[in-house]
Amino acid sequence: MKISSLGEFPLIDRVARRLPPYRGDVRVGVGDDVAVLQIDDHMYQLATCDIQVEGSHFLRSAITPYQLGRKAAAINISDIAAKGGEPQHLFISLALPLDTDVTWVDGLYDGLREEAERYGADIVGGNMARTDGPIVVDVFLLGQVRQDELLLRSGARPGDLVLVTGWLGDSSAGLALVLNPDIAIGKGQREQLLAAHLTPTPRVREARVIAERKQATAMLDLSDGLSSDIGHICDESSVGVRLWADRLPVSAAARHVADSIGQANWALALKGGEDYELCFTAPRGVAQDLAAAVEEATGTGVTPVGEILPEEEGRWVQLPDGREIPLRPEGWDHFRTGGKETEP
Amino acid sequence: MKISSLGEFPLIDRVARRLPPYRGDVRVGVGDDVAVLQIDDHMYQLATCDIQVEGSHFLRSAITPYQLGRKAAAINISDIAAKGGEPQHLFISLALPLDTDVTWVDGLYDGLREEAERYGADIVGGNMARTDGPIVVDVFLLGQVRQDELLLRSGARPGDLVLVTGWLGDSSAGLALVLNPDIAIGKGQREQLLAAHLTPTPRVREARVIAERKQATAMLDLSDGLSSDIGHICDESSVGVRLWADRLPVSAAARHVADSIGQANWALALKGGEDYELCFTAPRGVAQDLAAAVEEATGTGVTPVGEILPEEEGRWVQLPDGREIPLRPEGWDHFRTGGKETEP
Numbered sequence: 001m002k003i004s005s006l007g008e009f010p011l012i013d014r015v016a017r018r019l020p021p022y023r024g025d026v027r028v029g030v031g032d033d034v035a036v037l038q039i040d041d042h043m044y045q046l047a048t049c050d051i052q053v054e055g056s057h058f059l060r061s062a063i064t065p066y067q068l069g070r071k072a073a074a075i076n077i078s079d080i081a082a083k084g085g086e087p088q089h090l091f092i093s094l095a096l097p098l099d100t101d102v103t104w105v106d107g108l109y110d111g112l113r114e115e116a117e118r119y120g121a122d123i124v125g126g127n128m129a130r131t132d133g134p135i136v137v138d139v140f141l142l143g144q145v146r147q148d149e150l151l152l153r154s155g156a157r158p159g160d161l162v163l164v165t166g167w168l169g170d171s172s173a174g175l176a177l178v179l180n181p182d183i184a185i186g187k188g189q190r191e192q193l194l195a196a197h198l199t200p201t202p203r204v205r206e207a208r209v210i211a212e213r214k215q216a217t218a219m220l221d222l223s224d225g226l227s228s229d230i231g232h233i234c235d236e237s238s239v240g241v242r243l244w245a246d247r248l249p250v251s252a253a254a255r256h257v258a259d260s261i262g263q264a265n266w267a268l269a270l271k272g273g274e275d276y277e278l279c280f281t282a283p284r285g286v287a288q289d290l291a292a293a294v295e296e297a298t299g300t301g302v303t304p305v306g307e308i309l310p311e312e313e314g315r316w317v318q319l320p321d322g323r324e325i326p327l328r329p330e331g332w333d334h335f336r337t338g339g340k341e342t343e344p
Numbered sequence: 345m346k347i348s349s350l351g352e353f354p355l356i357d358r359v360a361r362r363l364p365p366y367r368g369d370v371r372v373g374v375g376d377d378v379a380v381l382q383i384d385d386h387m388y389q390l391a392t393c394d395i396q397v398e399g400s401h402f403l404r405s406a407i408t409p410y411q412l413g414r415k416a417a418a419i420n421i422s423d424i425a426a427k428g429g430e431p432q433h434l435f436i437s438l439a440l441p442l443d444t445d446v447t448w449v450d451g452l453y454d455g456l457r458e459e460a461e462r463y464g465a466d467i468v469g470g471n472m473a474r475t476d477g478p479i480v481v482d483v484f485l486l487g488q489v490r491q492d493e494l495l496l497r498s499g500a501r502p503g504d505l506v507l508v509t510g511w512l513g514d515s516s517a518g519l520a521l522v523l524n525p526d527i528a529i530g531k532g533q534r535e536q537l538l539a540a541h542l543t544p545t546p547r548v549r550e551a552r553v554i555a556e557r558k559q560a561t562a563m564l565d566l567s568d569g570l571s572s573d574i575g576h577i578c579d580e581s582s583v584g585v586r587l588w589a590d591r592l593p594v595s596a597a598a599r600h601v602a603d604s605i606g607q608a609n610w611a612l613a614l615k616g617g618e619d620y621e622l623c624f625t626a627p628r629g630v631a632q633d634l635a636a637a638v639e640e641a642t643g644t645g646v647t648p649v650g651e652i653l654p655e656e657e658g659r660w661v662q663l664p665d666g667r668e669i670p671l672r673p674e675g676w677d678h679f680r681t682g683g684k685e686t687e688p
Contacts, residue, residue, distance in 0.1 A: 002443050002445060020466075035468040037433060047484075049470065049471055051480070056476070093394075098346065099346050100346065102350055105347065105355060122363075125378070129400055131397045132478060133399070133478045136482075140437075
């Protein structure tokens with residue numbers, strides 16, 4: 001069987017089942033975006049990696065090396081943030097064609113360094129090799145979190161609300177603009193959406209506010225798209241969910257692009273990947289306070305977009321007209337929807 | 345300027361110069377094989393990564409996925425060992441073509457797991473992405489070492505001896521057999537050399553004996569070849585070196601292959617990469633005891649192959665006939681000698 005027939009997540013499940021039980025210092029291992037390792041009595045070390053392949057994740061013609069460096073750092077920083085943690089040490093593995101210009105590598109490092117510095121992390125290692133194929137940028141990031149502030153995908157309970165930071169669908173709309181530069185849109189809105197796609201902002205400060213208040217029950221960052229990522233919370237918390245399509249926060253700019261390409265606003269927000277917004281759950285009674293605290297401390301909006309159900313009630317999307325449809329993971333699967341970046 | 349004109353190590357120097365100063369917890373950063381991070385008052389965390397690209401580092405027709413998994417783990421474990429440390433947590437990033445067979449991925453993980461388990465490490469994370477190009481396997485490995493047992497590339501002093509474990513050139517001879525299967529050689533010798541190339545043995549136990557005795561002054565593992573790697577010790581210890589060509593330990597099997605391909609034995613040992621043997625320095629008075637301790641504890645031979653000189657005396661190879669020639673780094677440079685694996 002080819003990996004394209006199996007799909008990314010079943011393949012990860014399959015390899016995870018082949019591994020022996022962990023030793024005692026591994027709190028979370030294969031299957032999550034972030035490994036959680038006990039380093040002493042009150043801190044966990046967090047470790048994550050994300051591989052970016054030219055042609056699958058980026059096109060050299062559509063992103064500058066500086067932007068790619070920022071993005072490669074940001075998406076890893078976002079993973080650390082979503083556990084409630086802070087990034088510390090960053091490593092970069094590069095596979096480069098021999099005709100790569102040295103200034104391209106300079107630009108990549110400038111972007112990596114700038115994004116890492118912004119969130120308090122140092123670039124401390126890496127390695128480089130030649131390739132006869134596409135450029136590969138693999139970032140590995142270490143961070144840490146206080147044990148009593150760790151947030152996992154497990155922990156959501158029926159009755160909790162599902163909340164997200166910022167806008168959903170901006171990155172996906174930005175990708176549409178990259179691939180179809182002829183879509184008519186104002187300069188400011190174009191820049192907003194391109195920035196969301198090319199240089200996403202990891203929600204480190206927002207996540208720290210959420211973690212410090214110890215009221216959220218589960219959290220992750222939205223990398224593959226809400227419709228896919230919420231499934232990880234459902235799987236690992238053993239719960240169901242109802243998402244409210246008409247409550248998904250979609251920016252005016254993304255609405256404009258969704259209209260231009262004939263997609264419903266809510267569908268763009270639900271399916272679009274790479275927003276790197278936080279998605280978290282919290283008991284109904286504290287959710288509003290928590291949202292207000294994040295907004296006050298950071299200026300970032302927080303929106304309730306659904307509710308956690310008992311597992312047996314299933315996973316649903318309530319459409320704007322009130323009908324409910326089954327929630328299907330329609331976000332990114334590297335081996336089944338691979339090529340999305342270049343074949344919209 | 346293209347990276348192929350600049351070369352791997354000048355490119356690493358160049359990006360390192362673009363980075364800001366590290367915070368206080370970074371003992372060793374970019375430029376070494378391993379980052380050394382202070383985690384508490386008596387331990388350092390060690391972190392290393394190594395990217396393997398199909399066509400540059402391996403050929404799918406010449407190595408099984410199980411062997412590749414073992415090798416990808418082993419070369420990172422070797423880096424941790426060379427600092428005196430022990431491996432703990434391993435992560436794997438994979439870029440895979442969509443037509444990769446699932447059993448290929450199974451085999452890779454089996455090899456990674458077996459090698460990691462053998463040295464006490466757990467596979468705790470990773471990620472997978474599609475590629476339209478060659479397979480990429482990037483392993484990231486965390487380990488730790490007691491602060492008073494850390495060995496670095498710096499620390500060698502004039503008068504120290506240079507010692508190596510095991511045989512030099514076996515891996516290079518094994519590569520010659522992969523590329524020229526028609527070379528006539530006995531079955532046992534062929535297996536020895538192919539194993540050295542396809543599934544090298546990281547010298548974890550040997551390195552621990554050396555580290556615990558606290559007599560060595562510098563250490564690294566031989567990945568690019570002695571002629572290149574000893575230069576890192578000279579650079580970072582500000583010393584010169586004289587290597588004794590007729591003392592380089594070359595196995596009977598490697599001698600046979602060297603003769604078959606018309607290469608001097610000492611040249612094969614000096615230039616051949618991927619042996620993953622330890623190279624360390626120690627004061628002349630303790631070197632013999634240290635070598636005996638390693639041999640007694642592990643059964644692995646240790647051979648003095650040269651002496652450290654004052655920096656101003658330079659870097660030399662004393663040939664078997666007594667003449668001295670300047671030592672040139674003739675080992676692996678990913679961007680200048682790239683393609684060696686496929687074009688001998």
